[in-house]
Amino acid sequence: MASDWFEFLKKDFVQGFPAFCGFEVTHADHGVFETCLKVQDKHRQQDGFVHAGVISTMADHTAGYAAYTTVTRKSRILTIEFKINFFKPATSPLLICRSKVINNGKKIKVVESEVFSASDGTEKLVSKAMLTMTAVPAENIQAVS
């Protein structure tokens, strides 16, 4: 059942570095994934803005799980590369990331992630990324290239 797979991925998302950062899952469906982060001081850079690394991690990990929703347990998703633009500093207490698969090839999946800085019900687009991911057989996870 696809919905079982989405529920599994919602839990699987929160482990290792993403768990350490504090990302939470808010939505999952075929080809889409949404997460959020309650911003704390540990997420900031030297000028008090959310660090580009936090935003990049969120954009990458959420995109990876958007790609996971399009495959089965037999596949693993690895990031080949991504590009991310930072539009304005993120200063609000909440970050929201929405990722969407925009080209769902069998092996190569291209995903977009939009990151919003949210406050009092308003959202500001602070960053956008385009990511190239590859689906590899789970038993062959070392063979990235």
Next chain:
Amino acid sequence: MASDWFEFLKKDFVQGFPAFCGFEVTHADHGVFETCLKVQDKHRQQDGFVHAGVISTMADHTAGYAAYTTVTRKSRILTIEFKINFFKPATSPLLICRSKVINNGKKIKVVESEVFSASDGTEKLVSKAMLTMTAVPAENIQAVS
């Protein structure tokens, strides 16, 4: 004195999210910066490799400080965008990042970061990034674009 500035930047580097991640500075000079990370479980993703977000954060932050070495206290550095490729999974206990300014414009600085997975004295290039950064007057830090 340039060397005072480099010493200041070595300390300034470790705060907020990069401190939380555990990055350490090993070298700084005009247009170059080098950092390392002792890999722990909290840095990993679902397959046990170092998370792409850790590598991206290291590539971005080290590049930012490479750019800082080319300006004075009157300027702040902000990331406009970057692109990063992941060549192979990082599985070793140590990550090393070396960043270099490759085009030192007055306002726009292009920096490259190479990330190595190191073990027993051997280094393997696992990731490379190209980053576009902007130097803004310190008193005008909000005006990113």
Next chain:
Amino acid sequence: MASDWFEFLKKDFVQGFPAFCGFEVTHADHGVFETCLKVQDKHRQQDGFVHAGVISTMADHTAGYAAYTTVTRKSRILTIEFKINFFKPATSPLLICRSKVINNGKKIKVVESEVFSASDGTEKLVSKAMLTMTAVPAENIQAVS
């Protein structure tokens, strides 16, 4: 008048390399620009597909003029960098490019271009680009960085 400016840009678009390639303008409005290309053999690569360079040129030049629609004659637009993904080979007789400014900063403008391969009224998204452009004073056109 904005509409005069858009009409001027529609003509200004077709000169130099873009004229040599054969691009035509189909639409211009604030923050958006649309162009097309009737594909000929001279646009192909070694396997018979439209060359990635043709698609890149179209994505870049159309994006540049989308950015131009947001400024006045006092500014010139220059490309700082772009990233482009190729989803599938373009094999149809017509290419269409639609560009849109997605973050309209005063100096830094981020634009997206989508390129479609069209045939018999159907369009297939074959490529997408994200571009970072800068608006510089027309009298200072050499000062790119």
Next chain:
Amino acid sequence: MASDWFEFLKKDFVQGFPAFCGFEVTHADHGVFETCLKVQDKHRQQDGFVHAGVISTMADHTAGYAAYTTVTRKSRILTIEFKINFFKPATSPLLICRSKVINNGKKIKVVESEVFSASDGTEKLVSKAMLTMTAVPAENIQAVS
């Protein structure tokens, strides 16, 4: 013989769009490729500089053939994506592009291209690109993703 393969690729390079643009090959070896272009008015943009599309096409096509030097006739090379930065306007009468494979995976090859504006024996680095390419079996050339 590898040298036969390199000689074949030097000729194969100049066809379709790259031939139309006027690129010439100056060097080929395992993992590297070098080309040049005598700049004419048809290569320029609205401000008189070499068009970003010309530089992008040169960076992409030269990188593709650098990747070709690492495979055999049984494989075709396709561009998955690339990112390119423009450092300064190219105004000299000659462009030189040097491409190098920096990660030679079996299926995924990452290549760098540097483009120089040359005049009177001096070269100025005007652009740098990082490209992700894929080697596909020649008999299966349509299956890009």
